[in-house]
Amino acid sequence: MTLPSLRQLQYLVALHAHQHFGRAADACNVTQSTLSAGLKELEMVLGVRLVERTRRVIVFTATGLGVVRRAEDLLQQARDLSAVRHIGPEPLAGAIRLSITPTVAPFLLPRILGSIRRTYPALEFVVHEEVSQAGFAGLSSGARDCMILARRDDGGDFEYGALFEDPIMVAMRSDDPIAQRSSIRPEDLSSDRLFLPHEVGGLLDSARLAGHRLDDGPKAAPSASIHTLVQLVNAGMGAMLLPQMAVESGVTAGTEVVTRPLAGPPARRVIALAWRRNSPLREGFTRLAGKIRELYQGPPLVAAA
Template identity: 45%
Template sequence: MLSSPSLRQWQYLVSLAENRHFGRAAEACFVTQSTLSAGIQELETQLGAALVDRTKRKVVLTPLGEDLAGRARELLGQAEDMVLMARAASVPLSGPLRLGVIPTISPFLLPRVLPALRKRFPALRLFLREDLTARLIEQLQAGKLDLLLIALPYEGGALDTMTLLDDDFLVACREDHPLARRNAVKLDELSETPLLLLEDGHCLRDHALAACRLTPSPRHDGFAATSLHTLVQMVDSGLGVTLLPRLALDAGILRGTDVTTRPLNDDGAASRQIGLAWRRGTQRAKEFTLFGEALVTGLRKPERSSPAASSSHSRKA
């Protein structure tokens, strides 16, 4: 029987592939540089092949080393999944869960559901990372994240998804804007006024354009924002109109502004879907489904609101 390298040795190789430096790789593994270097040399001896080209200036993995580092990353992720699956068998959603969330969802959904989630799963240690969808998917596939809370649809490769809710888009404009006098806004009217959008890279931008069957144009691309809060301030300053998701409106993003909203007069539903995504084949699929069900339950609970907030919402609905 062949002598198999240990998971620790594979971890050293993955860390070296990610850091390209023996010292930084050792720090990431919480060992000394000599320990990591010896572990890599022992791995090469066991395999009978060179994995690293060592030079004075930099560390370069051989083609075989690059290939094995990618496979080792998957192996380490599967090993971690097995441990967490065993723990979840006795106590579901206990221990660490690394959740990636996009910025057009995180500040509007998580405050509503986290208190109930903590109460239902007190042993859950939730670590959050906020970033754009493409980068979150890269980190998920690399094993740095366990689960994503993103807007769907999104082409992300070998992922399984769970839809949680539909999030409608509404037109947001100043109260003195001509569109504010409409009961509903027609799609063709959006092409006749400056439409403010998030900058390229935000999936909400693509979902909003697709949902309203609009195509990017110089008029649409005249201004771009990095967040929904910035978009609202631009609309409040009279620079144009925008499309906002219901989730952000329900969270009070218009509070303190002169911005109002109108529904879209459209035959189809102008909306995005909010859901979870995880690596296909993970051992934790049942646990992630339970997490999604808990989020849906948390969203159904009525929010507490002050009389002032309620009044503002009804005025701008």
């Protein structure tokens, strides 16, 4: 039986990603004629039409789309298999491409990186700070090895190691009328005065899951960082949901911003380390998650406001 080659599958996946023969060929570092010939050979091996070619558009058949999904899985498994050669007796060694979300990175990394490097001197992190959607895409494609994020219950092809829980606080100026309360009721947070960091879902979903009801239309600042939003709050422009880990890192230091918990059931997010289920580095990531848990149990960097 003649089997399709990984190279042929790579051509198919690239064409689906780029929807253009020339760009797909460039991505595969081959000529357009080589890519086209490889796709025709793939169709001959499988005995089915995968792509309908016209002068202006590329249309994948229903069978072709199914083959693309299977090809993506096979190519990822091949990349994982190739990574086995880098695994020695120490599973945490070499370069690890780490994705980490912006609402976690500046508050967690200073707390753990030094100790991790001392514990695993042969380990090198290549850090990519990016939103979770980009991180998951990188994990799926093999461009990232693992990811630290506020976990959601999306399951999928990823495995998680829970690191710690991060309470969600409400931040406002000290002269804000609601700042006089020991806790803030959700009904006090109207959408016209509530800021949320870029990774809205992790914070807002955490509050909702804890039984709180917050408005669906938080004040717009879609690309602002937590540090920037704190300054907006300090200027009296509204309130915000703020992770406790950011408070502990001193993000409100030197401002008139104070924090209060939400009234009712605690609102919190779960920070987790994620990796592909079939990753050959699974043992190392499990060990890394345990080390991060251990490190984060230490005293906070700065006392909470």
